[in-house]
Amino acid sequence: MSGGLRIEGLGVSLGGRAVLSDVTLAVSPGEVLAIEGESGAGKTTLLRAAAGLVPHSGTVRCGGGRPALVFQHHALARRLTARSNVLVGALGRIGFWRAALRLWPAAERAFAAECLGRVGLEAVADRRADTLSGGQRQRVAIARALMQRAPVLLADEPVASLDPANAEAVLALLRDLARGGLAVVVSLHQPELARRHADRRLRLEKGRIVA
C-alpha cells in the first residue's frame, strides 16, 4: 500500500478478556475516519493497538512508516516549552542523549517551527506547556505527532476535555491535516462532531465494529 492504514481481523485481550474482536478497517491519505462508541467500547485500545503499543492478533499495516498517536490528555511535559515538546517527536530520529543534551540539529528545529506553524501556534512556541490553554495544549500534541513525520495520525478523543469552540477548531485542524495528505483516525463519543468533521464513521460496540 502506498499510504494510509489498513487493519484486518484485529483482536486484543486484556486481563483475560476480549476487548477487541475481529476489527477490520482502512483509512486512506486525505481522509478522516471517526471511530464512535460509548465509554468502554474499545476506542482507546484500538488506537493503541494500531500504534503498536498493545499486543494484538490480526494485522496492522501502515504505508510509509509508523502511525503517530495523539493522546486523550495530550501527555505533554508541563515544564517544557511548546517548541521543546514538539521536538520530542523527533526523538526516534536523533536519539535520547542528543535530545537530553538539547543537541537538536538545525533541520529538526526548523521542522519543529514548521509543525508549530501548521497548528497555528508559532506565537506561543516559547511558552511553557503548563501556561497554555487546553486547546493550545492539544494543538502542541498534534504538532508533536506531525514532528514524527508519520503518514497516519491517530487521535484518541482529542476534544474530550475541550469547550465546544476549541473542539470544533481542533477537529477542523485534523481535517485540514488530512486534506494535506495525512490519513487521520479520530475516536469521538459525540456523534454530531463525527458527522460534521469525518469523511467516514465506524461504530464500536463491545469491541466489535457494528456500522
Ligand SMILES: Nc1ncnc2c1ncn2[C@@H]1O[C@H](COP(=O)(O)OP(=O)(O)OP(=O)(O)O)[C@@H](O)[C@H]1O
Ligand atoms: N489494562 C487493562 N486490563 C483490563 N481491561 C482493560 C484494560 N484497559 C482497558 N480495559 C477494558 O477494555 C475495555 C475497552 O477500554 P477502552 O479504554 O479501549 O475503551 P474506550 O472506548 O476508549 O473508553 P473511553 O471512551 O472511556 O476512553 C473496557 O471495558 C476497559 O475496562
